[in-house]
Amino acid sequence: MLPPGVFRSLRSGGLVVFPTDTLYGLGADPGSAAALEALFSLKGREEGKPVPLLLDSAERAWAFAAEVPEAARRLMERFWPGALTIVLPASPRLLPAVAGPGRTVGLRVPDHPVPRALAKALGGAVTGTSANRSGSPARWQEPEAIAREFAGRVEWILWDGPSPAGREGGGPGSTVVSVENDRLCLLREGEIPFRSITDHQPKG
Numbered sequence: 001m002l003p004p005g006v007f008r009s010l011r012s013g014g015l016v017v018f019p020t021d022t023l024y025g026l027g028a029d030p031g032s033a034a035a036l037e038a039l040f041s042l043k044g045r046e047e048g049k050p051v052p053l054l055l056d057s058a059e060r061a062w063a064f065a066a067e068v069p070e071a072a073r074r075l076m077e078r079f080w081p082g083a084l085t086i087v088l089p090a091s092p093r094l095l096p097a098v099a100g101p102g103r104t105v106g107l108r109v110p111d112h113p114v115p116r117a118l119a120k121a122l123g124g125a126v127t128g129t130s131a132n133r134s135g136s137p138a139r140w141q142e143p144e145a146i147a148r149e150f151a152g153r154v155e156w157i158l159w160d161g162p163s164p165a166g167r168e169g170g171g172p173g174s175t176v177v178s179v180e181n182d183r184l185c186l187l188r189e190g191e192i193p194f195r196s197i198t199d200h201q202p203k204g
């Protein structure tokens with residue numbers, strides 16, 4: 001069970017470092033412009049780059065995406081919860097800082113209870129960008145290193161062992177694919193090989 005103060009911090013615009021099934025994440029309320037501004041400032045992230053979202057359940061995808069093609073549904077059924085981020089057309093309700101100029105959003109249900117609990121507390125989603133400054137490594141081995149990196153600018157560090165969460169050594173982040181009109185495009189190969197994803201799609 002997480003301390004109640006974690007949820008209060010997120011709801012009030014604070015930032016939280018948390019474990020996932022791949023890399024540590026930097027969490028903010030995706031519905032708060034102030035929280036997103038703090039997130040971008042901390043990471044040194046370029047404006048216009050979309051922010052991925054971690055969901056508490058697959059059903060939430062329909063709330064944050066403008067549409068969910070059949071190909072995306074099949075991937076959700078097969079690989080969620082897990083290390084697959086699916087990029088879809090963004091819902092009009094998402095803030096521009098989340099969707100970026102292309103109005104797309106990367107969605108994932110992680111195979112870890114902590115980010116799902118944070119997402120649930122925020123209405124279904126929490127930001128899922130990696131817990132590092134842009135261009136720096138994101139594979140943490142001790143909580144003190146995270147504290148030094150962010151120098152008091154995060155309110156909570158939820159530690160769960162070396163990154164990726166609870167496992168020794170490093171590992172890749174999630175695999176990222178975009179789905180539009182039932183067509184798949186690999187944006188980044190990570191923990192799940194792209195071959196495994198395409199093999200799961202019907203042969204046309």
